[in-house]
Amino acid sequence: NAGVTQTPKFQVLKTGQSMTLQCAQDMNHNSMYWYRQDPGMGLRLIYYSASEGTTDKGEVPNGYNVSRLNKREFSLRLESAAPSQTSVYFCAGGQDRIGNTEAFFGQGTRLTVV
Amino acid sequence: QKEVEQDPGPLSVPEGAIVSLNCTYSNSAFQYFMWYRQYSRKGPELLMYTYSSGNKEDGRFTAQVDKSSKYISLFIRDSQPSDSATYLCAMRGGFKTIFGAGTRLFVKA
Numbered sequence: 001n002a003g004v005t006q007t008p009k010f011q012v013l014k015t016g017q018s019m020t021l022q023c024a025q026d027m028n029h030n031s032m033y034w035y036r037q038d039p040g041m042g043l044r045l046i047y048y049s050a051s052e053g054t055t056d057k058g059e060v061p062n063g064y065n066v067s068r069l070n071k072r073e074f075s076l077r078l079e080s081a082a083p084s085q086t087s088v089y090f091c092a093g094g095q096d097r098i099g100n101t102e103a104f105f106g107q108g109t110r111l112t113v114v
Numbered sequence: 115q116k117e118v119e120q121d122p123g124p125l126s127v128p129e130g131a132i133v134s135l136n137c138t139y140s141n142s143a144f145q146y147f148m149w150y151r152q153y154s155r156k157g158p159e160l161l162m163y164t165y166s167s168g169n170k171e172d173g174r175f176t177a178q179v180d181k182s183s184k185y186i187s188l189f190i191r192d193s194q195p196s197d198s199a200t201y202l203c204a205m206r207g208g209f210k211t212i213f214g215a216g217t218r219l220f221v222k223a
Contacts, residue, residue, distance in 0.1 A: 004157075040122065040215055041215060042118070042120075042202065042212075042213040042214055042215040042216065043158070043202070043204075043213040044213075045211070048209075050209070090157055090158070092157075102148075102160070102204070102211060103160050104159075104160070105150075105157030105158045105159065106157050107156060107157050108155070108156070108157050
């Protein structure tokens with residue numbers, strides 16, 4: 001039982017390159033989330049998926065796209081990376097019960113865009 | 115003004131001390147209140163969550179919510195060096211969760 005697994009753990013991109021961050025959970029969560037964490041700003045929601053087949057924008061969706069491939073997997077894509085997207089990205093999952101939704105976080109992906 | 119304010123610290127205490135961590139918020143729609151612990155270079159882990167006002171205790175941890183003052187607290191009793199981490203408060207109303215920026219805590223042996 002791995003919980004929430006993110007790949008890769010580290011990545012360096014050049015400006016304009018694209019990449020996909022992968023997230024998979026084995027806890028049968030309905031809801032999944034992508035956050036970014038920047039110093040002094042806390043976690044900010046990029047996109048979320050309340051259930052398989054649905055996705056919605058969060059607070060900072062510009063420059064990102066997501067795909068809820070199935071119940072287990074929720075990927076985040078940067079089509080044309082910018083230095084402002086340098087951050088630590090976290091995927092989270094939880095059941096669709098208020099107060100317990102972002103219950104489990106992955107270990108994070110440290111992304112640097114140069 | 116941020117919706118959730120949290121003192122970034124760092125807060126340094128001796129082993130065995132009682133630690134008090136706090137957050138204030140401005141949105142009265144928040145109904146669920148969470149505390150997460152985040153070790154360096156790790157993902158946050160949910161410590162406690164509370165619905166509406168009141169206290170909740172789990173081992174050495176106690177969470178308090180005062181909705182009238184828009185103020186939440188996390189108390190850690192008998193603090194240990196292993197409690198050294200960043201503590202994030204979070205609040206939820208509807209499908210929206212807002213996180214505080216976190217307070218760094220150091221517990222010295």
